[in-house]
Amino acid sequence: MATVARDQTSGVSVRSGIVDCDVHPAPVNVDEIRSYLPMPWRDRYSGGGRGFFGNPVHGARLDSTPPGGGPTGSDPDFLRTQLIDEFGTAYAILLPRAFCNLHPDPDFGTAIAAAFNDWLADTWLSRYNPDGVFKGSITVNIQDPAAAAREIERWAGHPHFVQVMTDSGARAPLGQRQYYPIYEACERHGLRFAVHPGTDGMGINVQPSPGYPTHYIEWHTCLSLAFQAHLVSILTEGVFERFPGLGITLTEGGVSWLPALMWRLDAEWKALRSEVPWLTKAPSAYLRDHVRLSSQPLEDPDNAKHLLQVFEMMDAEHILMFASDYPHWDFDSPTHAFPKLPEQLHRRIFSETAREWYGLPTAE
């Protein structure tokens, strides 16, 4: 169980325990979201996710269906029992799945994003949140960056929204200038910008592989391709020079590819620096100040030492944050997904780094 103490000097309550950086709450049904949509969108919205590349086995933990019925992740009491209380979670970062940026009509996508934000704020961030364990992500439709920036403004200052989020599915790499109104708003309000897999190759978005793979296993393995492309774009376009206060959370995009990609990018930069002269240091040198990765789905090599070596190569102590992805099928257990870690590294990954990143109270 997470315990709560009150900081003697600041009066801010401090929850001890781990921080879980990827938890998925769900509305009880489509009508719950509809109730937050104005006309004409209320009539048009019928829910729905990505439409294909469904998991052929099951998409969510079979034991995560609430005993009283409803979708997985829709019952706050059951989620607390199965996740928060079970693992002593101090804070859970919530990322709802609106799939709003696959629509050709940007106004429709923006309306869906706003409805999810209103819903999350009314329920999981207030009614269900008397102890403040839940921290939210502001869903934005990146296909209309100006509207996305206005949506961020609408929620700025909310005590429980700690970041802005988008699916990785996009029409262009995320370092490009059309997205800058979003980053400017994030920087202005001290909100992190999170990228989470979803809608790649769906609707109006491009697929980050050569065409469409045949199987879910291919598509799901290659989710990290979009993250790699987005990260290289963000670093080389100089997004962090332009927005020095911006931080990007790469959620559920994979972990172990990072050191190899950074070696490759840094090597390219030595030769091609003149193409991107605004970079003031090697691309990888921006990571510690500006980028964090969440851990799930953590790679699981046969030899656990290899994973610990990757952690050292990638500066995991400073940039890796635990995530479970509850209630999805590839849930990583806080007690079983990782090899045994040195105590200090465990504390960083499971608590400290995320508390610093999201400005959560830190126990002394």
Add this chain to the structure above:
Amino acid sequence: MGKHIVGRVSSVPPGGRAVVEAEGRSIGIFNVDGAFYALRNSCPHQAAPLCLGSIKGMTMPSKPGEYIWAREGEILRCPWHGWEFDIMTGRSIFNPHRTRVKAYDVTIEEHVDGAAVPDDEDESVETFHVSVEDGWIVLHV
């Protein structure tokens, strides 16, 4: 080592299962076409409650592009990550030699001397005649 009565044969029909506690362990009992099997209710991967998973068949080894569905009702899939296990042996499908869950013996007995009888059964029951068809499912841990 002990014998534990799970219940009457009729309480776990073919295709069904029961999850019981025995000697501090959670164990799933499965009836596959009238034969009973028992597996530890903890996945060797991340300790998920394995025995709550779905009971299915499986795609058998085949040529590329060919699908052979067989062994219906004999395969248990972990409720979290979907790893497949052979209910009869506890061995995983992807690596039967190295990845397996503990399997226990199950017998069907008419008399249950020396076994712990469930609280809701009359303890004098072993003095009655019991037919094999509705005998006791006995788990050996």
